[in-house]
Amino acid sequence: DAGITQSPRHKVTETGTPVTLRCHQTENHRYMYWYRQDPGHGLRLIHYSYGVKDTDKGEVSDGYSVSRSKTEDFLLTLESATSSQTSVYFCAISTGEAARDTQYFGPGTRLTVL
Amino acid sequence: TQLLEQSPQFLSIQEGENLTVYCNSSSVFSSLQWYRQEPGEGPVLLVTVVTGGEVKKLKRLTFQFGDARKDSSLHITAAQPGDTGLYLCAGGRSGNTPLVFGKGTRLSVIA
Numbered sequence: 001d002a003g004i005t006q007s008p009r010h011k012v013t014e015t016g017t018p019v020t021l022r023c024h025q026t027e028n029h030r031y032m033y034w035y036r037q038d039p040g041h042g043l044r045l046i047h048y049s050y051g052v053k054d055t056d057k058g059e060v061s062d063g064y065s066v067s068r069s070k071t072e073d074f075l076l077t078l079e080s081a082t083s084s085q086t087s088v089y090f091c092a093i094s095t096g097e098a099a100r101d102t103q104y105f106g107p108g109t110r111l112t113v114l
Numbered sequence: 115t116q117l118l119e120q121s122p123q124f125l126s127i128q129e130g131e132n133l134t135v136y137c138n139s140s141s142v143f144s145s146l147q148w149y150r151q152e153p154g155e156g157p158v159l160l161v162t163v164v165t166g167g168e169v170k171k172l173k174r175l176t177f178q179f180g181d182a183r184k185d186s187s188l189h190i191t192a193a194q195p196g197d198t199g200l201y202l203c204a205g206g207r208s209g210n211t212p213l214v215f216g217k218g219t220r221l222s223v224i225a
Contacts, residue, residue, distance in 0.1 A: 033212060042217035043157075043202065058212070090156050100206035102147050103213055105156030 003027055004106035006091050012112045019078040021109050023091030025071075031094035032074040033103060034058075034066060036087040043090065049074055050099065081113045117141060118205055120216035128224055130192050135219040137203035138185045145206040146179050146186045147213065150199045157202055193223045 003026030013019050023032060033048040035058075045058030047066040055066050063085060067075045078085055088110050092103040121136045137146065145164045149157035161170050163179035163186065170177045174197075176189040190197055200220050204213040 040217075043215045045212055048212055092156075098206075099210045099212045100144065102145070102159060102162050102206075103204070104159060105149075107156050108154075 004091060004093055004104065006089075006106040006109050008109060009107065010110045012114065013081055014114050015082055016080050019081050019111065019113075021076045021089055021091075021111070023074045023076070023106060025074075025093050027095075028071045029093045029095055030071075030097065031099055031101070032068065033092040033094070034064075034074065034076045035090045035092065036060065036085075037090060037108075038087050046076065046089075048099065081111075083113050085111065086113045087111060116217065117214045118203055118216035120201075120203060120219050122219060123217070124220050124222075126222040126224065127193055129194060132189070132191050133193055133221070134187055134189045135201055135221070136185065136187050137205075137216055139205065140184065141205075141207065142183050143205035144183070144208055146183075147204045147206075148177055148186070148188055149202040149204065151202060151218075152199045157200075190221075193221075195223045195225045197221060198223050 005024045007022045034046040035043045037043050044060045046060055046064050047058055049055045049068045065077045088108050090108045091106040094101040094103050119138050147162045148160045151157040161177045166183045167181045168179045174191045178187050200218045202218045204215045
């Protein structure tokens with residue numbers, strides 16, 4: 001158990017509304033990641049963080065922003081949700097000191113945008 | 115272009131059968147991870163291999179990293195319904211970039 005929690009676990013929202021998903025880790029690991037998982041596409045990296053206030057884009061970052069003001073929390077924000085952002089979102093952490101190190105995943109958040 | 119190709123995409127077998135799934139690339143990886151994901155849950159790490167030619171066993175699961183560190187395989191002996199799930203491989207590259215994930219093999223073991 002890597003001590004990762006995500007909230008909320010399920011959310012239904014309407015197009016155009018802002019949405020923030022939270023990832024929390026119980027230890028002080030440097031690297032945290034946000035993915036989305038969709039049928040036929042697998043896991044796709046949205047953004048990742050390598051420290052407080054240090055973040056970088058992944059392959060599907062458009063329409064998403066992130067913030068990390070504390071080591072233990074990594075927030076993913078959809079400024080204006082669209083139906084194409086309906087997905088399952090996973091947070092992950094790496095216990096190593098490099099972005100390529102093994103990752104451990106949270107339980108996921110199922111987001112539906114109507 | 116998918117950096118890591120997994121095959122087959124779907125596999126449905128009877129309990130007790132053996133199976134092998136593959137994770138292939140034209141790129142060299144410094145490490146290769148295998149995960150299993152069950153419905154409604156996040157991926158769970160099964161193994162990490164880091165040395166070319168390395169073989170690791172986890173009960174009925176055998177993982178192999180190719181000699182050239184471009185491919186990997188997962189072999190399951192005497193599959194059980196509890197093995198059902200999505201199997202994902204992920205590779206670590208040189209440089210400080212995040213893991214690359216394959217799209218997965220969805221395995222169904224029928225009792």
